[in-house]
Amino acid sequence: MAAKRRASTKKKRVCILGAAGYGGSELLRLLLFHPAVEVAHITSRQHRGQPVWRVHPNLRNVSELAFEDLSIAEACEDTDLVFCALPQLSGMKAIRKLPTKTPVIDLSGDFRLRDPDVYRKYHGKSHAAPELLEEFAYGLPEFERDAVADARIIGVPGGFATAALLGLLPLARDGHLTGPIVLNGVVGSSEFGAEARLATHHPERDEAFRAYRMTDHPQIPEILQQLAAHGTTASEVTFVPYVAPMVRGLFMAVYARPLRRVTRDLARRAFEMAYVDKPFIRLLDGSPDCNVVCGSNFADISVDAQGSTIVVMVAIDNLVKGAAGQAVQAMNLRLGLDERTGLEFPGMRP
């Protein structure tokens, strides 16, 4: 394994800011085995000096990295690309300080909304770097490939927004989305991060199913913004997020009611066309299942109709296609690689 980690002269060097959380954990799982990059630094103030396996015990004997407490300048000194997996509000502060030559892929959630007023409304704080909000690329490679390949800052979309947009954008033509839309999103406990809290206390989470935000989820304006960017103004989007008693997995049910009737076949064809050359999208006949995509970067999608309502279902792994995997997919594009590089493995069965 030593050989594996010896720096190839051709490998790009990447750094992960805030690598102690689940986003960092998953980035490491993907990047340590990525053929074209090398992880040069991982940072964590809290865990500085500790070997990576103290925090991520799955990486014992797999990586000899240790957490460092680096300044932004130090982190960027000898790296070709930076992943920012800091918490929200911290992400934008770090990215403001990055040298402009260093491309950055942000998982903090601070680079998803373009309008600083909307950011403030939904996050309760002003954006620390509003001047960058017009500049970043929205990192959904299936629909933003060129922007991603070219951007200095790539904001990785929210997991719910990823699933919703994958389920909506193929319909965003010819008035298919002109009616009201209901989005019913369900996610596992890993979405809430690596810190213990009551909402993820095992005894009360094990058999729980509940909504966790009744209104005003910040991924609603994110979804609306991207629909608008693709020329569609939805008449009304209702979105409620729920938790189910699983660790990984995100399932989005999209109920769209076009003003004029769209058949199942017509809707289905729109998806087939949209995803014809998209390696991580799999169109199914039956329902997608979180269990089947877990651990992988695939998004499984079905398209059906009940009466005049189009029902689209999307299942992804919230930490892979909903976060770190999508980030690596974006990195591949940004580095000029095939977007599949290092991401082709399936999930486990069972």
Place this chain on the structure above:
Amino acid sequence: MAAKRRASTKKKRVCILGAAGYGGSELLRLLLFHPAVEVAHITSRQHRGQPVWRVHPNLRNVSELAFEDLSIAEACEDTDLVFCALPQLSGMKAIRKLPTKTPVIDLSGDFRLRDPDVYRKYHGKSHAAPELLEEFAYGLPEFERDAVADARIIGVPGGFATAALLGLLPLARDGHLTGPIVLNGVVGSSEFGAEARLATHHPERDEAFRAYRMTDHPQIPEILQQLAAHGTTASEVTFVPYVAPMVRGLFMAVYARPLRRVTRDLARRAFEMAYVDKPFIRLLDGSPDCNVVCGSNFADISVDAQGSTIVVMVAIDNLVKGAAGQAVQAMNLRLGLDERTGLEFPGMRP
């Protein structure tokens, strides 16, 4: 405990047809400790002669009942009321043979739809006792109290229909339900019965979230029928059922879009009025949670709004308020008892 099971002369004698499944299991848990009834017989062809705890090991040392293989006549001979927990298609055949003096509460699902053509369309078989379909009471006590108290046959509603109707009927006035309705229903693995099958094979079910029927669920016409019975014609109801990796629990999210705007407060008041004297309905401010109602007969309900969409959430235990508990609640009314009798206990925490 022997004393407990000695027949009080005042106790009503009940019989459970098909007591080896989960419906039977749950009826026994409730009825063995019900102060006003005594379980006289439990039937099962497959397990005849076996003590009840061979099939339901939780009842070891709790009940000395044994499964019998009785004819309908024998089962009814000395009983005051019969529960039919036979599988669908078997239920209607047994109930046809019941003496007309014996009230029956049916959990088989064969007495939910009044129209034999609709029954055939959704179940693929003709109803065996169409003459009884106009006669039965729809066993949703919160809305059918008088009919239930008086009926010879009480059809226990489907679990999804129970939750959907509890979330819809308070709005079924003043045009609040005139727009399209989306019903997103999620249920645990116990809903699929006591027999092993691939869909409930633990390794593939443990972290699964998926839809299990994309169209034409038989509880759709059941919901429409009961809305109509209460004077409402919904413009369109879309319903998809999903499984989550839990054993018990049913969560229904109702997204209703009245043609004219209804505020959250107005909707909320409609629920407060509808449920003012309903002991098993609990209106919450936050989200209901399956975990909180499990094991109990409570239905926890919240009412919110996003834009012009009313969002109602209902959580029940699919085997209690969604099946056996509702059946006992109906029995209480039918026997002239307080509907809470024997059903007041909470679920466990955690």
Place this chain on the structure above:
Amino acid sequence: MAAKRRASTKKKRVCILGAAGYGGSELLRLLLFHPAVEVAHITSRQHRGQPVWRVHPNLRNVSELAFEDLSIAEACEDTDLVFCALPQLSGMKAIRKLPTKTPVIDLSGDFRLRDPDVYRKYHGKSHAAPELLEEFAYGLPEFERDAVADARIIGVPGGFATAALLGLLPLARDGHLTGPIVLNGVVGSSEFGAEARLATHHPERDEAFRAYRMTDHPQIPEILQQLAAHGTTASEVTFVPYVAPMVRGLFMAVYARPLRRVTRDLARRAFEMAYVDKPFIRLLDGSPDCNVVCGSNFADISVDAQGSTIVVMVAIDNLVKGAAGQAVQAMNLRLGLDERTGLEFPGMRP
């Protein structure tokens, strides 16, 4: 339900100190439906003034109790018996202040070990009321019925000690326990209390199986003490506690190797004799299963042999027979009631 909670003049009044944790939650579930007692007060400094259902949402509409912040004197003023469900180290301080007329049942763990030196060694603190350590009854009703019926202080045993002693004491005669003993104990996440912490963070606990204390568990001296109290000196007891990914349930595997060979039949007969009139002990032929006892006060026990090793398995619900149920069983004896009162219900299936 109002009727239920109206004070019967004959009902004994009990108070629960520290009712906001899982011990308190489970005591409430049991005591609110106990026919011979009434819960007069529940205390919690943190939650004072709040209705009980704010903390225990399963009790909404079930109980109108509210948490109080009472002094010990106030709590005892009009109560016949006190349950102390405070955390360890707090329990002994509260109990020291109790009026000597008031019987108390302690779930804090401070009244299990009789030797203050052993207490200090295993808990790292001196006992605050060493003068009471000789006085308390060890609350394992199956073996200490008379002491429990008569004591002022009843210390509820640890869950592991309960299971281990139920599996060992029937063998503690005729030299059956003279060889080394291995105790392999497994427990669910509810054992660790109602406060969130990393060890019970759902994403990392959901599929976890691990030991959580490799040596020096404080229930080892507790087990040795009670074996000695019944005339047996074990040559060596090895005990390791493990967590499995379930909420409730405690499974103890006992491997005892008598110096002279004991057949399976002989060992089995010792259990039959020991438990002939013990209503909560169920001897099985196959393995006990946590799933089957969960929610109930039953202890399911099997006895087998492999070669010259006796293998005893014990399954209990850690919060019922391992804590609150056992406390209520002790209360029944202390109040002169049948020990089964209010505890006869089974667990749920499934």
Place this chain on the structure above:
Amino acid sequence: MAAKRRASTKKKRVCILGAAGYGGSELLRLLLFHPAVEVAHITSRQHRGQPVWRVHPNLRNVSELAFEDLSIAEACEDTDLVFCALPQLSGMKAIRKLPTKTPVIDLSGDFRLRDPDVYRKYHGKSHAAPELLEEFAYGLPEFERDAVADARIIGVPGGFATAALLGLLPLARDGHLTGPIVLNGVVGSSEFGAEARLATHHPERDEAFRAYRMTDHPQIPEILQQLAAHGTTASEVTFVPYVAPMVRGLFMAVYARPLRRVTRDLARRAFEMAYVDKPFIRLLDGSPDCNVVCGSNFADISVDAQGSTIVVMVAIDNLVKGAAGQAVQAMNLRLGLDERTGLEFPGMRP
């Protein structure tokens, strides 16, 4: 991905007999991304003609293989090595027919015991190819590297035997294993295969913890045989297998009581020496955890002592190091590759 699957002229061609089960599923996950082999054929009578993703939906878009119903001769025609993942009793019949030039790695369990009488005693049938029982290599690479590298038939050990032997063999010197041994093994539901049955019915398995075989597990003689092969005769081995409510993971607690006292440090050093150059063994200070090894080929091991009892804990993924991963590790040795090839990835966190 097409490129990936295009046959490299240097890649070895392998065939999987019986690839529709969980063993086959896991072999495919590993072999489809193994740099030195190509999967030439997968067989399944039941699923012949179907694309692999019909049975293993995680492999949709990942592999274009289809199940074939080949004779042994056909299966071997153009393959360099065969994996036999057929069910027990079928494995030995197939392997008998294999051409002697083709090396085979057997996961059926039919090549673990060398003595046909012991095989018959524990499996209830005579072995179909007793003449091969002396010939096969026992596929535990950490202790049988040379035999594995050289054998025509490699029998993959049982998962429990793997974990037990990894925890025992380092002690099998200097009389450290001369006293009685207790083995407490716990495994997840995936161990029971891909076919639905009551023991793995989700509603009854979700919170279950129980033993599933009280005596006479066939991996007991397998363990004794391998201890003997390494020069140790254990005085008595007691083994009980349990199920815990998880999908993957196997945890073995070893309690060994040497006749003369062995310190924790001495025992620990024996493990350090035994595993100094074994890439998949990780020695820990705290407890291993199934959660941490799941998905990977690592075996995490701790060594402790309580009094004169040595306590060794071993955690593996039952389908990887306990089956398919170990098989690939053996294949690597057999093909002259580094044993780590294609197996270095970690499990996921969380």
